Amino acid sequence: MSVGFKKSHSRSVQKVRFIIQVGFVLFCVWIGIEFSQFISFLESNGINTFPGRPPGVEGFLPISALMSVVYFFQTGQIHGVHPAGFFIFLAIVGVSFVFGKAFCSWLCPIGFISEVIGDFGEKIWKKLFKRRIKLHKLIDYPLRAIKYLLLAFFVFAIFSMTETTLEVFLNDTYNIAADIKMYYFFAEISRFSLIVIGVLFFLSIFIRNFWCRYLCPYGALLGLIGFISPNKIKRNTVSCVDCGLCANVCPSFINVDKVKTVISDECTSCLNCIDVCPVADTLEVKNIFGEKKVSKKNIAFGIVLLFVSITGLGIITGHWRNNVTKEEYLFIHKNLDAIGHPTSTAEIKELNKALEKENQNKFKKIN
Secondary structure, three states: OOOOOOEOOOOOOHHHHHHHHHHHHHHHHHHHHHHHHHHHHHHOOOOOOOOOOOHHHHHHOHHHHHHHHHHHHHHOOOOOOOHHHHHHHHHHHHHHHHHOOHHHHHOOHHHHHHHHHHHHHHHHHHHHHOOOOOOOHHHHHHHHHHHHHHHHHHHHHHHOOOHHHHHHHHHOHHHHOHHHHHHHHHHOOOHHHHHHHHHHHHHHHHOOOHHHHHOOHHHHHHHHHHHOOOEEEEEOOOOOOOOOHHHHHOOOOOOHHHOOEOOOOOOOOOOHHHHHOOEOOOEEEEEOOOOOEEOHHHHHHHHHHHHHHHHHHHHHOOOOOOOOOHHHHHHHHHOHHHOOOOOOHHHHHHHHHHHHHHHHHHHHHHO
8 A cells, every 4th residue: 555545444334234135135024924924815715814915015016116106197196006016116216316226235135135146156266266257348238238128128118008008007907916926926936937047046156146237127227217326436546556456346347446436337336345445535425416425324324214214105195005905805816817917908998897897796795
C-alpha cells in the first residue's frame, strides 16, 4: 500500500447480509408450510379445518403481479385476486429503485441459493485452476440477452392487453388457481422438469449465478431499474492502489477497479467490493445528487425497512388477503385438471360462466 493512504478498518457487512438472506429464506419456508396446509384442506374437500391461505405465496407469481400493476395504472384499482402480489412486486421494485438490484443479493431466496452454489463452485475451481471461471464476452453477452428477451416477451404480452381483456384474465379461474398449480408443479414434478432443474444446478457450479445472470427475467427488470437508482458504488481514483481485490470478489465479474462509478445491470449491491477494499474512503456508496456517503449499515437497514414498509402498507390498507372464498377455492381445486391457460377472451368468459353457474346453484340450495 502506498505511503500516505489510510488503511480501512471498516467492518464487513457480509454477516449481516447473510443473516437477512437466511431470515428471508426461512420466512419463505414458513409460507410454504402454511400453503401446504391450505392445499391439504382443499384435498380433504373441506373436511379439514380451514387454515387460511398465506398471502405471501403471491410473491412467487411475478407475472400475475405485473398484470395487477398494469391494471392499477389503467383503472386506479388494486385487483382483488392477488393483492399481496401487487404490493410485494412494488416492494421489490422500490428496493431496486433506491438501492439498485439489491433484492437479488439481500432478499431473493433463489439468489441466495445461487450464491451458495456459486461460492462452492469457486472454491473448487480456485483449488484446481487458481482462478475463477468466467465465460468469454462473445459467449457471455449473447447469453445475458436471453433474460431480456424473456422480459420483453412478458412486457409486450401484458401491455398489449386492453383494460377489458386484462380484467377478464385477472378474474379468470386460471389466474386464481395459479399458486395451486405452482404447488403441484413442484410437489408432482415431472422427470423433464427435474432434469432441467438438475442441469441448472450443475451449470451454476461451473458458471456462477447461471440462472440469475442469463435466464431470470425478474433480474433483468431489476437490473434496468437499478440504472436509475441514485445510490451508486464510487471509486476514489486518487487513493485507489489498484490492488484488484474489489474486481476479484465481485460475484458479477464487474471490473470495479477500472471505473469511477459502478453502473451495471449486473451489480446487486452486495457490497463485497467495499468490504475487501484495503484503503479507507476509496470504495463507497454515494448518492449521485449530493455525493453524500451512504453507510453499509444504513443500506442493510434501508433495504429491509423499505420492503417491510411497502408490503406493510398493503396489510394496513386491507389490500393483502384476496377476495376469493374457500368455497370458490374448493370448486377450483375440484376442477383443477380442467383449468388450462385461456387462449382467448371468449374462452376466459366461458370459464368464468362455469364458476358463476356453480355459485348460483349453491346459493339456490342455501335458500
